Amino acid sequence: MQHWMEWAIAFFLLLGGSFVLIGSIGLTRMPDFFMRLHGPTKATTLGMGGILLGSIFFFSLTGEVSVHELLITIFLLITAPISAHMLIKAALHHKLTAISRTRGLDKIPPAQVKAHDRNV
Numbered sequence: 845m846q847h848w849m850e851w852a853i854a855f856f857l858l859l860g861g862s863f864v865l866i867g868s869i870g871l872t873r874m875p876d877f878f879m880r881l882h883g884p885t886k887a888t889t890l891g892m893g894g895i896l897l898g899s900i901f902f903f904s905l906t907g908e909v910s911v912h913e914l915l916i917t918i919f920l921l922i923t924a925p926i927s928a929h930m931l932i933k934a935a936l937h938h939k940l941t942a943i944s945r946t947r948g949l950d951k952i953p954p955a956q957v958k959a960h961d962r963n964v
Contacts, residue, residue: 849905853898860894863887876942877935885928892920 867887874880900913 846905849901853901856894856898856901860891860896860898863891863894865891867891876946877940878932878942878946881928881931885924889920889924893917896920 864887867883867890870883870887871880874883896913896917900910903910903913
């Protein structure tokens, strides 16, 4: 294995692991649901991208073509924003409370009251 490629693989693995660690710490340390969602969707997605990039580099040196890492990366980049959007929509539908430090709450339109939500 080439020496510079080993350094590149180690760099991407360490970078990806750092992002995953930071995202996981953010998930546990943030005070409300809206802030907690940033950890797994932003930092962890970048971290998994770095780890998968290191894996792609490692397996490219063996001479075999492996598309598994590329497919996993594409899957993560497609599903992470969609799942975050669905979680936020569910939180807004259930009128989840947020702390006063959460920014952007004034830009959210008030939820419309549906017929099945009214207390009759």
